Amino acid sequence: MQHDELNRFGVSIPSDLLMQFDKQIKQQGYGNRSEAIRDLIRKSLLQPQQYPATQCVAGTIAMVYDHHASELPLSLIALQHAYHHDIISTMHVHLSHELCLEILVVRGEVRRLRELGDRIRVLKGVLYAELSVTHLDPARGGEHRGHHGRQHDDEHT
CATH class of the missing domain: 3.30.70.1150 (ACT-like. Chain A, domain 2)
Incomplete structure (x- = not known):
């Protein structure tokens, strides 16, 4: 299976929102923010209005x-x-x-x-x-x- 090249980017986010996100992804078992953000992006791309x-x-x-x-x-x-x-x-x-x-x-x-x-x-x-x-x-x-x-x-x- 071929893997795409990984790209890094910065995101500005309020501290309280980031703390909530970190708490949630830890509860869900993610190893890091990148894994969670990739899943969020995949989910957003599966919205019915996208097709x-x-x-x-x-x-x-x-x-x-x-x-x-x-x-x-x-x-x-x-x-x-x-x-x-x-x-x-x-x-x-x-x-x-x-x-x-x-x-x-x-x-x-x-x-x-x-x-x-x-x-x-x-x-x-x-x-x-x-x-x-x-x-x-x-x-x-x-x-x-x-x-x-x-x-x-x-x-x-």
Whole structure:
């Protein structure tokens, strides 16, 4: 595995913020600030808004919602069926009598995954919904496509 040349740079940061950062990275087990900053940069580069709409990515949509909200469970199921080509797996956890945590493992074009996350987020009774990109497939660009005339993984050779 080839390693890139390391570059040094300076950062100006208030003392109290640096102390908080040092405390946090020590608790997380980092050996030094450089390792922690590299991870922060990698994480920032995986933000969904960083990619072209047709970029193929994988990630999760995590949501917390009140399952007693009128019609919400049916609306969520209908959305998941509408985006079934983009959803690889789901996990449902009961947090309390009222609240559920649901995680959708997704893969597809950023545009579609953002759209799904946005459609979930605005439903009445959804307290939180966030798309997190964890993998980028630069070689595939927009090749992974779901329904509506768009090519899907299983359909191309």
